[in-house]
Amino acid sequence: MTGDGTRPSVEARGISKAFGGVAALDAVDFEVRWSEVHALVGENGAGKTTLCNILAGIYRADAGQVLVDGAERDFRSPAHAIDAGIGMVHQHFRLVEPMTVAENIHLGWPETPGVVSQRALVDRTEQFMGEMGLHVDPTARIWQLSVGEQQRVEILRVLARGARVLILDEPTAVLTAKEADDLFRVIRELAASGLSIIFITHKLREVLAVSDRLTVLRQGVREITRPTEGATASEIARLMTGEERVLDVEHRTVTGQAALELKGVSALNDRGIEALHDLDLTVRSGEILGIAGVSGNGQSELAEVICALRPLQSGSITLDGADLASLSVRAVTDIGVGHIPEDRIGMGMVLSAPVKDNAVLHNYWTEEFSQGLTLDRQGVINFAKQLVETARVQTRSVFSTAGQMSGGNQQRLVARREALAADRLLVAAHPTRGLDVNAAQEVRSTLIDKRDSGCAVLLISDDLDEVLLMGDRIAVMYEGRIMGVFDSADADREHIGLLMGGHSAVEAAS
Amino acid sequence: MILAIIENAFLSLIGSAIPASAVVMLAATGAMLGERVGVLNLGQEGLIGIGAVYSVIAVLSWGVESPWLAMLIGMIAAAVAGLIFAVCVVAFRASQVLVGLALALGGIGLSNQLGTNRNGTPIQTLFREVNPGGILDNHDAVSAFLFHDPVVYIAYIGLPVVLWFVLFRTRHGMNMRAVGENPAAADAVGVSVTGWRIFYSVLGAALTGAGGAYMVLSFTPTWSPDIARGRGWVALAVVIFAGWRPGWAVAGALLYGSMISLDTTAQARGWGLPFMGASDLSFFLSMLPYVVTLVAILIPAGAVKLGRRVRSTAAPAALAIPYSREER
Numbered sequence: 001m002t003g004d005g006t007r008p009s010v011e012a013r014g015i016s017k018a019f020g021g022v023a024a025l026d027a028v029d030f031e032v033r034w035s036e037v038h039a040l041v042g043e044n045g046a047g048k049t050t051l052c053n054i055l056a057g058i059y060r061a062d063a064g065q066v067l068v069d070g071a072e073r074d075f076r077s078p079a080h081a082i083d084a085g086i087g088m089v090h091q092h093f094r095l096v097e098p099m100t101v102a103e104n105i106h107l108g109w110p111e112t113p114g115v116v117s118q119r120a121l122v123d124r125t126e127q128f129m130g131e132m133g134l135h136v137d138p139t140a141r142i143w144q145l146s147v148g149e150q151q152r153v154e155i156l157r158v159l160a161r162g163a164r165v166l167i168l169d170e171p172t173a174v175l176t177a178k179e180a181d182d183l184f185r186v187i188r189e190l191a192a193s194g195l196s197i198i199f200i201t202h203k204l205r206e207v208l209a210v211s212d213r214l215t216v217l218r219q220g221v222r223e224i225t226r227p228t229e230g231a232t233a234s235e236i237a238r239l240m241t242g243e244e245r246v247l248d249v250e251h252r253t254v255t256g257q258a259a260l261e262l263k264g265v266s267a268l269n270d271r272g273i274e275a276l277h278d279l280d281l282t283v284r285s286g287e288i289l290g291i292a293g294v295s296g297n298g299q300s301e302l303a304e305v306i307c308a309l310r311p312l313q314s315g316s317i318t319l320d321g322a323d324l325a326s327l328s329v330r331a332v333t334d335i336g337v338g339h340i341p342e343d344r345i346g347m348g349m350v351l352s353a354p355v356k357d358n359a360v361l362h363n364y365w366t367e368e369f370s371q372g373l374t375l376d377r378q379g380v381i382n383f384a385k386q387l388v389e390t391a392r393v394q395t396r397s398v399f400s401t402a403g404q405m406s407g408g409n410q411q412r413l414v415a416r417r418e419a420l421a422a423d424r425l426l427v428a429a430h431p432t433r434g435l436d437v438n439a440a441q442e443v444r445s446t447l448i449d450k451r452d453s454g455c456a457v458l459l460i461s462d463d464l465d466e467v468l469l470m471g472d473r474i475a476v477m478y479e480g481r482i483m484g485v486f487d488s489a490d491a492d493r494e495h496i497g498l499l500m501g502g503h504s505a506v507e508a509a510s
Numbered sequence: 511m512i513l514a515i516i517e518n519a520f521l522s523l524i525g526s527a528i529p530a531s532a533v534v535m536l537a538a539t540g541a542m543l544g545e546r547v548g549v550l551n552l553g554q555e556g557l558i559g560i561g562a563v564y565s566v567i568a569v570l571s572w573g574v575e576s577p578w579l580a581m582l583i584g585m586i587a588a589a590v591a592g593l594i595f596a597v598c599v600v601a602f603r604a605s606q607v608l609v610g611l612a613l614a615l616g617g618i619g620l621s622n623q624l625g626t627n628r629n630g631t632p633i634q635t636l637f638r639e640v641n642p643g644g645i646l647d648n649h650d651a652v653s654a655f656l657f658h659d660p661v662v663y664i665a666y667i668g669l670p671v672v673l674w675f676v677l678f679r680t681r682h683g684m685n686m687r688a689v690g691e692n693p694a695a696a697d698a699v700g701v702s703v704t705g706w707r708i709f710y711s712v713l714g715a716a717l718t719g720a721g722g723a724y725m726v727l728s729f730t731p732t733w734s735p736d737i738a739r740g741r742g743w744v745a746l747a748v749v750i751f752a753g754w755r756p757g758w759a760v761a762g763a764l765l766y767g768s769m770i771s772l773d774t775t776a777q778a779r780g781w782g783l784p785f786m787g788a789s790d791l792s793f794f795l796s797m798l799p800y801v802v803t804l805v806a807i808l809i810p811a812g813a814v815k816l817g818r819r820v821r822s823t824a825a826p827a828a829l830a831i832p833y834s835r836e837e838r
Contacts, residue, residue: 058835079702
């Protein structure tokens with residue numbers, strides 16, 4: 001029943017779905033065949049995940065039909081979809097952390113024996129892993145595993161239930177390059193054995209490398225479905241974004257007084273280990289200093305010490321000569337420091353609060369928005385409306401909660417709010433991570449506008465292309481130290497890459 | 511002579527602590543059942559009252575002659591209250607804390623109201639002690655530890671063993687724990703989070719109701735207002751103390767039951783200490799269960815702070831968090 005490569009396995013016809021009045025999908029048709037890897041491509045918020053959640057029985061469509069092997073099916077829950085042979089591996093894994101791999105694979109599975117022992121579960125799991133050619137230690141608990149291994153557990157679990165249509169939601173977002181290559185190999189093998197694989201991504205390289213056919217979604221509407229062979233990256237990108245916008249950044253060399261100055265800064269990470277070692281760094285007014293480096297080399301801690309979120313062990317931090325390190329978080333904001341945090345959901349906003357409250361999170365207590373003990377409600381609403389408009393945030397209204405917006409819109413809101421707060425210094429930690437092309441360009445334009453208005457900008461990113469594109473000067477960080485600082489004109493990609501990998505300046509030069 | 515008095519006092523303490531703790535044990539098992547699937551029911555105090563008062567009504571007004579049947583009626587009444595609670599917090603996702611507190615206060619009020627005309631009427635339909643007779647019969651030490659009614663054995667041995675087996679040795683229990691730890695994960699593999707949460711909160715409420723029924727059918731044995739006297743709150747503390755493990759609940763219930771018994775025994779006999787009068791000692795002893803709970807919570811929390819993982823005694827990760835599939 002599988003293997004001919006032309007018969008459809010799953011078809012969606014005219015699927016529509018709205019969240020809080022905003023259409024996520026509008027009459028989308030989608031078809032996947034047996035033995036193919038089908039890439040589902042689109043920007044954040046294009047509706048890829050929503051469509052797949054409907055196929056997997058997690059959401060119910062407002063309109064439209066789902067057909068499996070030609071027969072119409074009505075999935076009221078994921079269990080129905082699993083029965084029909086459709087399994088999904090979510091971007092955020094659905095694993096029970098304190099349980100073992102074997103337990104997680106047997107969870108909610110009717111074929112699990114009624115009375116179980118750890119031993120029996122492990123034996124069954126090992127046998128199954130042997131059949132599938134995928135291996136993870138069955139006795140390990142989930143929290144002990146790497147992200148790549150956790151993903152393998154998810155895939156194994158779905159396959160164990162006899163899934164013949166496997167949906168992978170942005171599976172490479174959390175993987176290292178090597179893990180991603182391993183995953184691609186697994187995907188190709190599974191497709192070769194007759195399964196359908198739906199592969200959600202917004203990375204064009206992956207689409208071209210692994211898929212047989214592709215479907216592009218844009219703003220909840222299907223743009224095209226076509227064979228991957230013959231498609232080009234620029235063509236797919238154009239269909240995804242609808243327009244081509246390339247940011248042209250003019251670099252400048254700023255001399256003169258440093259705005260932000262770090263001298264001999266040391267700080268601990270959350271586990272109490274020293275993450276910044278005797279670090280010196282300056283950022284001048286009117287320049288973007290880009291920090292290049294593989295994430296986890298002290299960048300997060302650097303942003304946090306500057307914004308007074310993390311105590312200093314030693315050293316000094318000054319802004320225009322005035323001590324920053326001794327100030328409270330509120331005082332730091334007050335003197336004109338903005339911070340686009342790495343974890344925008346945890347640190348940047350209150351998801352359960354309305355957009356209007358999130359817009360004034362920093363300054364709701366200032367005279368601008370309050371009179372005595374009461375908030376100036378209309379003032380807050382007006383400010384929020386203006387912020388939403390200028391930042392091009394898509395939300396139903398400023399009264400709906402921040403959590404109802406998509407990730408890209410949340411990020412736009414935080415970036416614009418922080419840019420407004422930043423008169424003298426803007427610290428941007430991975431400001432475009434996870435954003436689609438358009439949203440990323442907008443955030444970058446915001447940073448450039450700040451620079452041009454004379455603000456000092458510190459940009460931290462693990463995307464070297466972004467650092468090279470944006471930075472007027474580039475500093476490379478490795479294991480809590482600055483390995484070298486370059487003007488953008490002198491920045492050599494290969495050289496910086498070596499420094500990021502921990503090779504010293506001398507080794508790299510020779 | 512003095513030794514004999516101390517031995518006597520100790521044995522009478524044990525003899526009363528075991529049945530006194532059975533109430534706590536039943537309620538703690540009921541609470542634990544709900545909490546294992548992520549539903550925190552703070553209304554234990556009210557459920558004990560409801561279970562107790564309906565058993566009293568069954569015996570005194572409806573002429574029920576079997577203590578088992580009277581207990582079953584108390585359990586059903588508590589289960590109905592538990593169902594209302596479960597529908598509010600699981601189906602409508604109301605705050606478990608608020609609805610639980612409402613159930614605690616409402617349950618106490620309802621049972622006091624229903625019990626008004628029956629205050630102090632002695633109940634004759636009682637659980638009988640299991641007494642094999644023979645030579646063991648006259649030995650105080652033996653009778654203090656053994657010779658209790660069957661409910662005691664069910665509460666201390668039957669329930670914990672069954673619950674442990676189900677939770678840790680069956681497919682069903684594995685899925686239950688997953689619902690309490692990560693409902694999204696359970697849902698994704700086809701476990702009905704809503705259904706199970708409602709089912710086990712109702713079953714848990716019934717067990718707590720059995721605890722209330724046991725109070726009036728064996729322990730007191732009569733209706734009096736505010737019958738639970740804090741045992742529902744103590745049961746919630748026992749669940750934390752036990753780290754959500756059924757076996758440890760036995761130890762916890764006995765420990766807490768002893769503290770309650772010590773308090774009542776001390777009051778009855780007018781015990782005091784050289785530096786603490788009888789009434790001061792009583793206040794101190796009433797406070798003791800909650801101080802012990804505080805310590806029991808702080809020890810694992812402290813261990814986490816010190817960087818050690820105390821996974822096995824941690825609360826179910828999704829405890830008291832409503833689950834919604836379509837939230838994004």
